[in-house]
Amino acid sequence: MNKKLILIDGNSIAYRAFFALPLLNNDKGIHTNAIYGFTTMLMKILEEEKPTHMLVAFDAGKTTFRHNTFKEYKGTRQKTPPELSEQFPFIRELLDAYGIKRYELDNYEADDIIGTLSKTAENDGFEVKVISGDKDLTQLSSDNTTVCITKKGITDIEAYTPEHIKEKYGLTPIQIIDMKGLMGDTSDNIPGVPGVGEKTAIKLLKEFETLEKLLDSIDKVSGNKLKEKLEENKEQAIMSKELATIFREAPVTVSIEDTEYNQTSNEKLIGLFKELGFNSLLEKMDVEQTSSPSEPMKETPFELVDSITEDIFASENSLYLEMIEENYHTGDIIGFGLSNEKGNYYIPADIALHSNIFKKWAEDETKIKNVYDGKQSIVALKKHGIDLKGIQFDLLIVSYLLNPSENVDDFTSVAKLHGYTNVQTDEEVYGKGAKRKIPEEAIVAEHVVRKGVGISELVEPCMNQLEKNEQLSLYENLELPLSFILAKMEATGIKVDKERLMEMGKDITKQLHEIENKIYDLAGENFNINSPKQLGVILFEKLGLPPLKKTKTGYSTSADVLEKLEADHEIVREILRYRQLGKLQSTYIEGLLKVINENGKVHTRFNQVLAQTGRLSSIDPNLQNIPIRLEEGRKIRQAFVPSEDGWFIFSADYSQVELRVLAHIAGDEKLIEAFNEDMDIHTKTAMDVFHVSEEEVTSDMRRQAKAVNFGIVYGISDYGLSQNLGITRKEAGQFIDRYFISYPGVKHYMEDIVQEAKQKGFVTTLLNRRRYIPEITSRNFNIRSFAERTAMNTPIQGSAADIIKKAMIDMAARLKKENLKAKLLIQVHDELIFEAPKEELEVLERIVPEVMENALKLNVPLKVDYSYGATWFDAK
Known part of the structure; x- marks a missing residue:
């Protein structure tokens, strides 16, 4: 049997998986996209390569022996997003469950571990495959070692053999190091020779073979400017080559025998997949989801x-x-x-x-x-x-x-x-x-x-x-x-105008047909728009758009991919609209039509015992999730009407309730003052963070301030904020720092609530709702960090949930006391929807805000906006 060793660059592949897949969470709120991507890659490798030996190498820390040579080595790299950091312990656990050896070595990089083991394995007659997202490792390519570099995502791989490197660069694998010495590497902060790019480096190496020979023969180089650059940066070029050279004699304590792969049991893996919520992977493993036989029952006389x-x-x-x-x-x-x-x-x-x-x-x-x-x-x-x-x-x-x-x-x-x-x-x-x-x-x-x-x-x-x-x-x-x-x-239920809903359905069907024809015209042919495979061929092969991500079956055409390509071709915008309208049609128009009863009403079910924060949700139908970003989505609310002729829909909505709760709980003087003076809180935050007057606040400043205000409530990281605002993580981090300088009470609250959670094991809302957070004392930094964000957020979200629940109880009592016919129909997040006869509207305008704004006494006023109309749409 041929011996085959697979060596994986753990950090590199985890990063690739994280940025290739949208952020995913399991039911405990742990991000899982990097773990999921890493797992699918492992499954593919095990299935296709059938290795006899396997090892995943990780970087041990931020400093290595290379920092002794050049202390700025990798100095430009950004801090790992916490959403990724929290996934590394699970990736290590995943490898243990698979029975795959993992290893890291102080003062050395994963590259050096891989370089050392691949050399040993080659000498022992192994076929070696290296898998990474880092092209530095291509220098290890040989007759016995293939270096597989992920291109887009983690499944599209380019195999670097000596022949492929010759064909691609005209160089040998060892010359890759010389090339790096000349051109440098911005991702590792290796300087190289300023002004020398890949093309020039390859040309010089084809002529002079090595960096050393080139530097000994600078006078033979054509072009005075290039000669000058090489002369001035001789030492820097030699240092850069040294930094780029993978050390193949690292003092690794793991032997090739230790990397033997023999998976004997799936139990640990199944348990981990269940914990992470990887149901699709459990199905692939053909796991039976049966319950264990129950204990014999004691007799119950009746x-x-x-x-x-x-x-x-x-x-x-x-x-x-x-x-x-x-x-x-x-x-x-x-x-x-x-x-x-x-x-x-x-x-x-x-x-x-x-x-x-x-x-x-x-x-x-x-x-x-x-x-x-x-x-x-x-x-x-x-x-x-x-x-x-x-x-x-x-x-x-x-x-x-x-x-x-x-x-x-x-x-x-x-x-x-x-x-x-x-x-x-x-x-x-x-x-x-x-x-x-x-x-x-x-x-x-x-x-x-x-x-x-x-x-x-x-x-x-x-x-x-x-x-x-x-x-x-x-x-x-x-x-x-x-x-x-x-x-x-x-x-009671809520009445739905079936005819109006059907008319909307016809209108959307007409629009879908028009968009369909437009897409066919832009594509130059008819195809199945709902087939990702056919759509991928049209977009990435026929129209030549850049394929940002690949799946096992071909090109990814997911929403996040298409949104990034929207500006590149008109067809992408039309496809996104086609999908949005299609979902409206199937989920909301057709979905609602199915659940209207003989009285013309829909009767949802409110889930009171689901969200850990205390928030309500609704199902069959989900009335809390009717989309309002699309005009057609908002119009669906036109179908929700009063159950009696001459009645109206009355809507009352808390304004920024979570931020007001934050001001109260944190006791921050500036926030409290802003709300008490009825200032626009996002404008106020922009003024404080950007140090400008109210008149100088631009719409972009307010937009950024709004993202930070709501982000702070949810314990957002610099990475999360950078994604929301389309700015760098450094800028996002500075923004958050400036926010905490402006609102020190919020910072103190967040520090104090984390300490309280560590001492008690739980946090509470204003009305003493508890949420237990056992992970807050985890020895794992990343799991603990997630738990800390949960501790900060839960009292705010949970207290907001308490407030609207209290308002519903007080409102029901007030309607009864006033002897009104008005009925409370639904609750949607921070909004209450009523139906009432025309003659009671004046009373509702008086009592609804009064009751809701006094549901709970805070250090800042609660504010309620209200309106009414012939339909739910008109009441907004």
Whole structure:
């Protein structure tokens, strides 16, 4: 068997992967694009090369022996973006999971490790392949070593053999070093000879062979100016060659035998892929996503109720409502599990829903109900004319408040978090996918009763923990009452003008057809615009646009690639618009048409227990994500109309609530003063950061200040800000530094909150919502840095979420007090949408801002903008 050693330049490939792929995050917020790109490259290598030996070399630190020769070596390189730095520990973990040797050596670069090992391997008869994004390594090319350099992205590779180097440069591999000595290397800050580029260097080396021979024969060089440059920079050229030379006798402590590759187990790899959220890679590995068999269940005695009598209810009851469909607006109730001091009962749906005794008990506010998901239970029963009241304990909400990072919402998983394990998963009882079905009643009954019993057993320990956390008020005065309001909003729904939506669809279809024809004219032929492969051929082969990124199947035509090429050809702008309109058509026009019910309404589901910050989201349909950047997207809001003739849509929106919360929490005097004086905060920031008067603030200055203001809230890095503003990282870093000088209170807050998180293990909002951040004490710098940004951001975002939730509760109470017909319909981020008759608009204009602006008392005023109109669009 032929011995084959693959040597990978770890830092170089990680950088390539990071900048080739858009920023990706897993569910914990860790950036994963470099890890993902690195993984796909490894998979490709293992599949295609089938190496017997493998090693990934990393740089050990910033200084190497080359800095003794030239202290400015690599001095112009920018600091590694933190979004990339945080991924290196995972790349190392990935290699360990693959069973691939990794190595770094103090005072030496990855190039020197690769150079030393490739030389040893060549002498031992190995076929060697080096993989890097750095052309310096091409000097290692030989009859036994091929140096593969990534061109665009990480999968488009150019193989440098001695023959290829001869064909490309007319040089031998060893002469690459001489070429670097002459022309220098800006990326490594190797000076070379000023004014000598690649073309001149190659010409000189073809004539004189080596740098030394050239410098000994300067008088034979044609051109007085070139002679002068070479004469003046002799020592610099020799030094540059020395810097560019890979040291092939590095004192590496790893042997070729140590690099043998034998992957025996996929378990570690599967675990890592699951942690990182690499589901597509798990599918490639054909990983079965099955759950482990559950423990045997303890017997749970219960009574199957065939006729409801009042004596099955007690003063406090746990009620579990069973549905197997996810959407409780359209799904059917199967039955109820009831558990109390008298016993455990299973009540089939048809018996409960047709019983006046059950209805009377459900609607009696004095009869305490402990439930799993109160909002679901209220909405599901509302369809059957039952108005569920008296909910005191909601396990789903309490569990979320105790630890919002757990992110589970099925009963079995939630119950297990709190120590109740005597219940199977729904998948074990009902099956999965096409095999999903309702088994015989006895099996269903026991399963549902176990859930009711689980609620009963968890009331006391969970409520005790809430009290210990000082979160009882958050639960009783905010989240629980909010769930009742959300249930009412969901049950009410919002009316959609189906005809208007269909007209919009026709208009978009017409526009799509026109754009399609325009694209064909610009391309000179018809093709499938939705096929990345066909589109890639048109753009990068026929029209000659520069291919910025490649995928396994060809050229990348992703949105980030096309946006960079938009100015290069008119066709790109048309393709981007075609895609935007296509998404509007399929996701929003057609998507909404599918969910309009017989009353002409859509009934979304608000998720109260998903975001770790406390923010609400919505699904089926997602009313919080209707696009407003495109005019056609904004117009979709025209289809949302009042449910009654002569009524209006009334919209009220908090202005810059997160920045106001920041001013309050940080206690920064300048920020507080700006808000109290009702200044435009972005103009004020521009004045402070750029040291200009209000009149001197340009629109560009304000735009940059706005990006920094909101970026600070989200713990933005210099890299992130540079990407947002299209400026250098150095400029972005200076901008952030100037911001903190201008607003020292914000800087002190950020330092203090990180220390608090380290001491407590969590941070809290103004209303005591917690977010646990265990990574804040990680010994890994990059993971810890991400956790610190989370600590800074969560109290701000979470308090903003608390404020609008409190406003919804206060608003519902005020509407009732004023005896108004107006209804709260939806919440979208910092905006509340109502519908109301014309005669109540004047009252709403008075009470809505009053209630919302007084939801929580801060050191700065909360400000609400409001408007109304015939449609949601007109109310903005």
